[in-house]
Amino acid sequence: MTATAETQTEPADLDKYCCETARRAKAASVELAQVAGETKIAWLRRSADLLRQRIDTLQAANQLDIEAAPKYGLTDAQVDRLRLTPERIEGVAAALEEVATLSDPIGQVIDSTIRPNGLTINKTRVPLGVVFFVYESRPNVTADAAAICVKAGNAVILRGGKEAIHSSQAIVKLLHEAAAEIGIPADAVQLVQTTNRDAVGHFLQLSEFIDVAIPRGGEGLIRRVAAEAQMPVIKHFAGNCHVYVDAAADLEMARAIVINSKCHRMGVCNAAESLLVHADVASEFLPPLAKALHRHEVELRGDERTCELLDTATLASEEDYAAEFLGPIMSVSLVGSVTEAIEHINRYGSGHTDAIVTNDLATSEQFASGVDSSAVMINASTRFNDGGEFGLGAEIGISTDKFHARGPCGIESLTSYKYVVHGNGQVRK
Numbered sequence: 150m151t152a153t154a155e156t157q158t159e160p161a162d163l164d165k166y167c168c169e170t171a172r173r174a175k176a177a178s179v180e181l182a183q184v185a186g187e188t189k190i191a192w193l194r195r196s197a198d199l200l201r202q203r204i205d206t207l208q209a210a211n212q213l214d215i216e217a218a219p220k221y222g223l224t225d226a227q228v229d230r231l232r233l234t235p236e237r238i239e240g241v242a243a244a245l246e247e248v249a250t251l252s253d254p255i256g257q258v259i260d261s262t263i264r265p266n267g268l269t270i271n272k273t274r275v276p277l278g279v280v281f282f283v284y285e286s287r288p289n290v291t292a293d294a295a296a297i298c299v300k301a302g303n304a305v306i307l308r309g310g311k312e313a314i315h316s317s318q319a320i321v322k323l324l325h326e327a328a329a330e331i332g333i334p335a336d337a338v339q340l341v342q343t344t345n346r347d348a349v350g351h352f353l354q355l356s357e358f359i360d361v362a363i364p365r366g367g368e369g370l371i372r373r374v375a376a377e378a379q380m381p382v383i384k385h386f387a388g389n390c391h392v393y394v395d396a397a398a399d400l401e402m403a404r405a406i407v408i409n410s411k412c413h414r415m416g417v418c419n420a421a422e423s424l425l426v427h428a429d430v431a432s433e434f435l436p437p438l439a440k441a442l443h444r445h446e447v448e449l450r451g452d453e454r455t456c457e458l459l460d461t462a463t464l465a466s467e468e469d470y471a472a473e474f475l476g477p478i479m480s481v482s483l484v485g486s487v488t489e490a491i492e493h494i495n496r497y498g499s500g501h502t503d504a505i506v507t508n509d510l511a512t513s514e515q516f517a518s519g520v521d522s523s524a525v526m527i528n529a530s531t532r533f534n535d536g537g538e539f540g541l542g543a544e545i546g547i548s549t550d551k552f553h554a555r556g557p558c559g560i561e562s563l564t565s566y567k568y569v570v571h572g573n574g575q576v577r578k
Contacts, residue, residue: 159343167351170306170339171358174279177336178304182276186253188332189300193249195327197242200292203323204238210319211288214312221312223286230287231313241289241320244543248296251542254561255302269571274564276302278360281352282545283374285366286310291317295324295338297543301563304337306352306359310366311344318342349374356380361553365546368473383558385523385549387473388418389499390531393490393516395507396427400434402528403506407438410504410531412445416475418547419502419534423470423480425490431483432458442479451481470497487512491519498522500549502534523549523556 160166200207211233218228260272280303282294291309298305309317321340328335341348353362356379363383364374375382392410394403410421426434431454439449439459449455450465462481469480470493484490487505494503504526505516513527524534534557536544541559548554554562 159345163343163345163348164351166343167348168355168358170341171279171281171352171355173336174304174306174339175358177334178276178278178302180334181299181304181337182255182302184302184333186255189253189302190249192327192331192333193245193296193300195331196292196296196324197245197249199323199327200238200242200245200320203319204235207233207238207316207319207323208235210315213315214288218312223312227286227312231316233288233316237289241292244289244293245296248300248543248560251300251560253300254564259566266575267573268575271569271571272566273569274561275567277563277565278303279358280305280563281308281359281362281380282306283308283349283362283364283366283370284310285370286312288313288316288320290365291320291340292324293543294545295321297545297560298563299333299337301560303360303563304334304339306339306341308341308349308352314344350377353377354379363545363558381553383546383548383550383554383562385418385499385501385547387499388420388501388547389423389471389473389497390419390421390502390504390534391423391425391490391494391498392421392504392506392531393425393484393487393494394427394430394434395487395490395505395509395512396429397509397512398427398430398434398506399508400430403434404438404441406504406506406528406530408441408445411442411447411479413530413532415477417532418473419531420475421479421504421531422472422474423482423494423497425482425484425493427490428454428483428485431455435459435481445477447477447479449479449481452483454483455481473499487515488519491516494520494522501547502526502531504529504531523547 254274257274258271262270280298282305284290317340324338359380361381362374362378364371368386371384371386392407435458449462450469451462456462465480500522502524503520503522506528507513517525536557536559539557541557544557544559546558548558
């Protein structure tokens with residue numbers, strides 16, 4: 150089956166196409182695991198060069214996606230995220246170069262011991278194998294995901310949204326051109342060429358070839374992948390993140406943290422959706438905060454005590470406390486202790502990111518140990534739960550799972566390990 154930026158050819162046998170794609174990825178992953186780190190770096194840098202050299206080609210392909218956007222019902226904001234400008238293409242190229250600078254984890258000895266019988270046992274980092282990456286319509290993600298997977302020694306099957314198919318095809322074509330020049334296996338990066346939604350289901354059954362699935366997008370997509378996958382899934386369903394303002398908080402610091410956590414970017418998974426305030430400081434803290442949030446057009450939905458303090462707040466429902474609004478709405482609840490705050494978060498939260506503002510060390514330690522989330526912030530914005538901000542470099546997503554990875558998933562999250570044992574003739578007695 151072939152596809153170009155001008156035509157879209159569907160496979161005659163979808164199951165056969167998916168199996169063959171996954172089989173080739175598995176073979177490529179074995180070869181890629183033996184590729185030197187310098188070769189992967191050269192591929193990333195050459196790919197960045199080609200992106201810069203072929204801006205016109207990329208924009209021509211992207212224009213096909215922009216013109217098709219109305220039939221998919223995309224909003225103006227969604228079309229803007231889809232658009233590839235010269236500045237954005239430069240950003241994609243720069244991101245590949247950033248991945249190139251990251252330390253290569255493959256072959257790293259995590260731990261080493263020498264046994265009494267003389268055996269040297271090295272716990273050594275290795276690739277996961279084949280990643281099936283399912284994502285929605287942002288063409289830069291195509292390049293980002295390919296870069297981080299290959300840098301970690303993994304072959305990747307990319308299943309992007311139909312809305313960006315031409316842009317993704319053009320990007321992957323350049324990645325393949327660089328791979329052929331540098332010596333990266335041709336099938337280390339494969340883009341699923343069909344937009345048929347049934348293809349996702351086929352790939353999710355191929356656990357003999359695919360080692361892990363990573364969905365990145367809306368909750369519906371992620372839940373579908375988690376339900377159907379026959380291989381492990383790295384995921385998070387939602388980002389209902391909390392900020393708890395303790396009785397011992399610096400209230401000016403708390404105001405700044407709440408505003409940043411909620412308003413810096415409202416449509417992202419690490420934006421705060423819920424606010425908890427200790428009852429002892431609520432009357433002093435909430436009214437000026439509400440005015441500040443009002444300037445950002447944020448609607449507050451609170452419990453009865455919140456509504457008594459704030460004329461502008463409306464009564465929250467049970468669903469509001471569990472919601473990921475991804476917009477200018479925030480739930481508010483008053484609590485009597487950090488214990489109540491922890492109970493509220495663990496009941497309604499999504500295990501993503503939760504913050505406490507307090508000057509009490511014991512309270513902060515209780516919060517950090519009691520809240521079951523991938524990241525706990527103490528006197529800092531929830532917006533910092535990000536691979537780049539954590540110093541991990543590029544990330545492929547944020548996981549709320551506890552196995553195999555949790556929190557921002559950078560290069561090392563896309564690896565496993567094996568034990569490599571060195572002896573000099575030992576036999577077991």
